[in-house]
Amino acid sequence: MEPSTTARRAVITAEALDDVLIALTAAGYQPVGPVVRDSAIVLDALGSAADLPHGRGTETSPGHYRLRDRSDGAVFGHSTGPQSWKQYLHPARRKLWSADRDPASGDFAPEPVAEVPVRYAFVGVRPCDLAAIRILNRALRRDENAEGPFIVAVECGDPGATCFCASTGSGPGCTDSGEGYDLALTELTGSAGHRFLVTVGTARGASILDAVPHAAAPQSAVMTARRIVAEARGRMGRTLPDTDLRVLLARSAEAERWDDVASRCLACGNCTMVCPTCFCTSVEDTTDLTGDHAERWESWDSCFDIDYSYIHGGAVRTSAKSRYRQWLTHKFGTWHDQFGSSGCVGCGRCIAWCPVGIDVTEELAALDETIEPETAR
Numbered sequence: 228m229e230p231s232t233t234a235r236r237a238v239i240t241a242e243a244l245d246d247v248l249i250a251l252t253a254a255g256y257q258p259v260g261p262v263v264r265d266s267a268i269v270l271d272a273l274g275s276a277a278d279l280p281h282g283r284g285t286e287t288s289p290g291h292y293r294l295r296d297r298s299d300g301a302v303f304g305h306s307t308g309p310q311s312w313k314q315y316l317h318p319a320r321r322k323l324w325s326a327d328r329d330p331a332s333g334d335f336a337p338e339p340v341a342e343v344p345v346r347y348a349f350v351g352v353r354p355c356d357l358a359a360i361r362i363l364n365r366a367l368r369r370d371e372n373a374e375g376p377f378i379v380a381v382e383c384g385d386p387g388a389t390c391f392c393a394s395t396g397s398g399p400g401c402t403d404s405g406e407g408y409d410l411a412l413t414e415l416t417g418s419a420g421h422r423f424l425v426t427v428g429t430a431r432g433a434s435i436l437d438a439v440p441h442a443a444a445p446q447s448a449v450m451t452a453r454r455i456v457a458e459a460r461g462r463m464g465r466t467l468p469d470t471d472l473r474v475l476l477a478r479s480a481e482a483e484r485w486d487d488v489a490s491r492c493l494a495c496g497n498c499t500m501v502c503p504t505c506f507c508t509s510v511e512d513t514t515d516l517t518g519d520h521a522e523r524w525e526s527w528d529s530c531f532d533i534d535y536s537y538i539h540g541g542a543v544r545t546s547a548k549s550r551y552r553q554w555l556t557h558k559f560g561t562w563h564d565q566f567g568s569s570g571c572v573g574c575g576r577c578i579a580w581c582p583v584g585i586d587v588t589e590e591l592a593a594l595d596e597t598i599e600p601e602t603a604r
Contacts, residue, residue, distance in 0.1 A: 290584030
């Protein structure tokens, strides 16, 4: 992958987004991206660029998410919605195998499910979700050399009030790192017209750009894109406390703040469902009424489910306090021990989609206030 200082850059018009989708489809990809449905921006198959949320933005706060209209017609002028790319990389429910009883022997003969791989093209991947894809693949031990989905990333120019990706180092830009994307877009609106600065990340990204009408990127467009990202970084709605969170959480196991958050937490698991890196699952075996056909299914689960920690004799974490503490400590602390990084990318979904508006940045800041500075830093 080319370093950002020598990366190939071009400019395309807003209308050329259709050409991008046509080129991706012709190359054998199924484009998927943000669309407006059910009063939210969700992810779905894209038939054309008209399906994208032109002129729609988002308004977020703890426990609050609303669409709003934009006057500039921006295509990607919104923050993350309730869904993430996890639903395509780690489906919410999938069949592992099925088995039928042999009439002669009475034995079951399991047969694995023959999965037909889909060559997805993810269009509109935010930098925070770009980082989440890397983290999720690492957690699931995916082969780093295997061909993954084609990724069209979009740098963030208008972070939401619940976003804090600048604190986690996962945004709002992505072209500086030059990692994880095939093409990266920076949306430019204003007096010069509605355009996109395109940064090429891979050879397959270059081949798609070659099939799209484009022009060489003037330095003014590059500088404007950098300014947009820099200004977005300064408008983050949230921030994490400036401390070593691993140490903080290790020393906060008995903090009274856990009782406070437990009194508000519904243990509903919304935060884990919308989180782009949470990967916990459960396995269920089912049979038909005859007992001659059986199936095994894997489904998303949550550490907020009291049965998730069940072992012989009962559940390990029986209180909402212990389950919330487990989730937060794993996400920001012990994830480092397992996978070499934090499990949080600062997308803010868990804040916006918590029914009671629990804010992880607020909870971590409150814990930080209970620990002596010299012990947590």
